[in-house]
Amino acid sequence: xxxxxLNVYRHDHxxxxxxxxxxxxxxxxxxxxxxVLAECLRDGIRVVDVDLTAVTFCxxxxxxxxxxxxxxxxxxxxxxRLHYPPPAMARIAEITGSGFLLHPAHVAQxxxxxxxxxxxxxL
Numbered sequence: 170x171x172x173x174x175l176n177v178y179r180h181d182h183x184x185x186x187x188x189x190x191x192x193x194x195x196x197x198x199x200x201x202x203x204x205v206l207a208e209c210l211r212d213g214i215r216v217v218d219v220d221l222t223a224v225t226f227c228x229x230x231x232x233x234x235x236x237x238x239x240x241x242x243x244x245x246x247x248x249x250r251l252h253y254p255p256p257a258m259a260r261i262a263e264i265t266g267s268g269f270l271l272h273p274a275h276v277a278q279x280x281x282x283x284x285x286x287x288x289x290x291x292l
Contacts, residue, residue, distance in 0.1 A: 186216070189220040191223035194226065202235070218272075221252060
């Protein structure tokens, strides 16, 4: 069985950081997420944008890592925003009351479910 992999890229611009995550965020890789977000706070970053476009999976430990980072960021006067989460992650965040983590303009919207009858019989 292959181990889950998460690639982390950080790009700073003055007091802003863009963190791009690619791969799976789970029990094994969530500590890496915690570390990189904590480093941003330690380095005096005031706005942390996390691009989740290339995240293929995020479980509860990943969500917990973001929640913990959000609390630390708020205490430090830093803004943490998650952009372009996978639809399943966005849904879980909303269900658990963690939707405040998601940047509203970048939440992936699932297409409306269409049945063949609703689509006029066309597929």
